[in-house]
Amino acid sequence: MGLEIHQQLACSTKLFCSCPPVKSEVLPCSFERRLRPAQSETGGVDPAAVFEFAKGRSNRYFWSPESSCLVEADEEPPHPLSSEGLGSALLVARVLGSILVDEVHVMRKIVIDGSNTGGFQRTAVVGLGGAFDVDGARVEVQSVTLEEDAARILGEDSNSRHFGLDRLGVALVEVALAPVKGDPELVGKVALHLGRILRSTGRVARGLGTIRQDLNVSLAGGKVIEVKGVQKLNLLPRVVEYERSRQSALLKVAGKLRERGVKKVACTTTDVTRTASESGSDVLRGKVAEGGKVVAISARGLKGLLGWEPSPGMRLGKEVAEVARANSLGGVIHSDEFGRQGIGREEETLLRKLCKAGEGDGIVLLAGPPDQVDACVPRVANRLREAVAGVPAETRAATDTGETRYMRPRPGSQRMYPETDIPNISVTGQMLADLAKAVPQNWEARVARLAEAYSLSRDMGLKLFDSELDGEFESLAGELKLEPSVVASVLVDLPARLAREGVPQAALELQVLAETLRSVARGDIAKEAIPDVLKAVGSSGRTVHDAIRSLGLERANEQKIRTVIATALKEHAELVSEKGDAAFAPLMGEAMKELRGRADGAMVAAILREELLRAKDNTSRQS
Numbered sequence: 001m002g003l004e005i006h007q008q009l010a011c012s013t014k015l016f017c018s019c020p021p022v023k024s025e026v027l028p029c030s031f032e033r034r035l036r037p038a039q040s041e042t043g044g045v046d047p048a049a050v051f052e053f054a055k056g057r058s059n060r061y062f063w064s065p066e067s068s069c070l071v072e073a074d075e076e077p078p079h080p081l082s083s084e085g086l087g088s089a090l091l092v093a094r095v096l097g098s099i100l101v102d103e104v105h106v107m108r109k110i111v112i113d114g115s116n117t118g119g120f121q122r123t124a125v126v127g128l129g130g131a132f133d134v135d136g137a138r139v140e141v142q143s144v145t146l147e148e149d150a151a152r153i154l155g156e157d158s159n160s161r162h163f164g165l166d167r168l169g170v171a172l173v174e175v176a177l178a179p180v181k182g183d184p185e186l187v188g189k190v191a192l193h194l195g196r197i198l199r200s201t202g203r204v205a206r207g208l209g210t211i212r213q214d215l216n217v218s219l220a221g222g223k224v225i226e227v228k229g230v231q232k233l234n235l236l237p238r239v240v241e242y243e244r245s246r247q248s249a250l251l252k253v254a255g256k257l258r259e260r261g262v263k264k265v266a267c268t269t270t271d272v273t274r275t276a277s278e279s280g281s282d283v284l285r286g287k288v289a290e291g292g293k294v295v296a297i298s299a300r301g302l303k304g305l306l307g308w309e310p311s312p313g314m315r316l317g318k319e320v321a322e323v324a325r326a327n328s329l330g331g332v333i334h335s336d337e338f339g340r341q342g343i344g345r346e347e348e349t350l351l352r353k354l355c356k357a358g359e360g361d362g363i364v365l366l367a368g369p370p371d372q373v374d375a376c377v378p379r380v381a382n383r384l385r386e387a388v389a390g391v392p393a394e395t396r397a398a399t400d401t402g403e404t405r406y407m408r409p410r411p412g413s414q415r416m417y418p419e420t421d422i423p424n425i426s427v428t429g430q431m432l433a434d435l436a437k438a439v440p441q442n443w444e445a446r447v448a449r450l451a452e453a454y455s456l457s458r459d460m461g462l463k464l465f466d467s468e469l470d471g472e473f474e475s476l477a478g479e480l481k482l483e484p485s486v487v488a489s490v491l492v493d494l495p496a497r498l499a500r501e502g503v504p505q506a507a508l509e510l511q512v513l514a515e516t517l518r519s520v521a522r523g524d525i526a527k528e529a530i531p532d533v534l535k536a537v538g539s540s541g542r543t544v545h546d547a548i549r550s551l552g553l554e555r556a557n558e559q560k561i562r563t564v565i566a567t568a569l570k571e572h573a574e575l576v577s578e579k580g581d582a583a584f585a586p587l588m589g590e591a592m593k594e595l596r597g598r599a600d601g602a603m604v605a606a607i608l609r610e611e612l613l614r615a616k617d618n619t620s621r622q623s
């Protein structure tokens with residue numbers, strides 16, 4: 001398992017222009033572009049680029065002058081590399097123990113999925129090597145790279161993909177780790193640890209969407225699969241588990257082919273549109289009726305292996321269908337499912353004859369608009385041929401549930417060429433000296449200090465650090481005369497609990513939490529009232545102050561407590577005379593019904609004890 005983490009840096013400008021790195025809610029302007037693959041410096045063409053180009057779609061870019069200029073539109077050369085971004089990336093490399101480069105060379109990496117207007121992403125290696133330990137295991141760093149972020153995908157229609165330019169050009173650091181061998185859980189731990197190291201520099205952007213993980217997974221005997229865009233840390237182990245199951249199934253299919261003595265899955269392609277017009281399959285007849293074309297690909301030795309499920313839900317037939325889908329077709333029909341698709345014995349015999357398939361061969365049918373079928377046939381045939389190798393190298397996308405879907409072939413080595421608009425930058429002795437001064441305390445030491453200084457558990461210290469609220473916590477804990485543990489739990493535990501109960505996000509923003517804590521510190525409300533106040537802020541949109549008043553939660557003074565207790569004693573006079581001291585618990589319950597959230601329980605208890613004692617004295621005096 002190999003991880004690649006992309007973390008946005010906290011900078012005042014983008015990497016190659018002076019636009020601020022902000023997310024624009026409104027993108028009023030737009031333009032359209034079509035990208036095509038070009039040769040690399042060594043004369044080759046990137047297969048991933050050819051793949052995207054073959055889809056024949058254009059890209060529409062939406063932008064706002066507040067967050068983009070002519071540089072993002074690729075209408076103006078890039079400005080000099082941001083020294084702020086470079087400094088931060090170098091610091092990350094330094095903290096990871098990488099060897100820093102002497103000279104930074106900006107390169108262009110071909111990216112033709114439309115997410116960059118120029119058809120390439122600017123990228124510069126700043127450090128190589130390095131390592132850190134996770135649970136006693138050494139994790140090696142391969143490279144630390146400063147990059148510009150890609151445009152934000154907004155959606156698509158039938159002709160074009162839509163992108164937002166606000167994110168394009170934002171500085172990010174990519175950390176590529178060497179593969180580690182082990183349980184799927186390990187990769188989650190490694191990502192968490194690396195995230196903490198990055199945050200400890202204080203130079204990375206905060207919040208949702210500022211970090212993205214790509215994951216490489218391979219099994220012994222298979223090629224490397226790259227899974228793009230795993231959004232949440234807790235999905236990483238699930239993605240690895242899914243890939244393990246998928247890849248081992250494909251290796252088993254390859255094993256079966258070896259047993260059958262099939263060294264090469266030879267494929268032949270035959271147009272069977274005429275036969276398909278009278279097919280037992282509704283799908284095929286429908287496609288032909290729409291003016292579509294049907295092509296049969298016979299694949300040597302694959303009979304029974306397309307529908308075989310060596311692990312749950314994993315079939316070669318599904319893999320082939322995903323390739324077809326990534327090439328704009330709805331899917332495929334293969335010979336192991338002919339019966340289910342309405343294709344009978346007789347029709348199958350005819351198809352086998354037409355495409356000269358032997359009894360042990362598999363057949364895959366592709367149906368759809370003629371140009372799409374023609375574009376798709378060589379890719380599907382290629383995927384079938386790769387069945388002998390087991391796991392072909394692919395780029396896949398992670399789903400929200402931790403599965404993966406085929407995206408495109410893996411990019412080759414032909415995807416880099418020099419960015420001649422940006423001069424090389426020497427990493428000077430002065431820069432190195434500045435870096436040495438900027439190296440932060442490591443995160444473990446920081447958590448330990450937080451826990452010790454404020455008498456918190458290590459777990460709470462870690463939660464504060466992970467929630468990126470440790471700075472706010474320290475200033476609030478210093479400002480307010482409250483137990484630091486109360487401040488910490490209101491900042492990191494309570495919002496999660498209330499969010500689960502459906503309390504709107506607005507009530508859980510930092511300034512609302514801080515204002516509520518201040519009300520407790522001033523003595524306006526008891527700390528027990530905090531959840532009710534936040535719920536009221538969330539449901540009514542009131543300010544903290546108004547919520548407290550509307551709930552009648554202003555703290556009860558001693559006078560009020562005494563009144564409530566006197567009433568309770570009067571109402572339950574019989575209970576008091578019968579049970580004496582044992583009446584404490586029920587009476588306490590009675591009083592707290594009215595005072596909960598408004599008075600300190602200990603104070604209510606003390607006053608109640610006092611009053612019970614007085615009542616006893618009175619009774620004994622009377623008797």
Ligand SMILES: [Zn+2]
Pocket residue numbers: 014017018019067068069070071072169
């Ligand atoms: Zn700009």
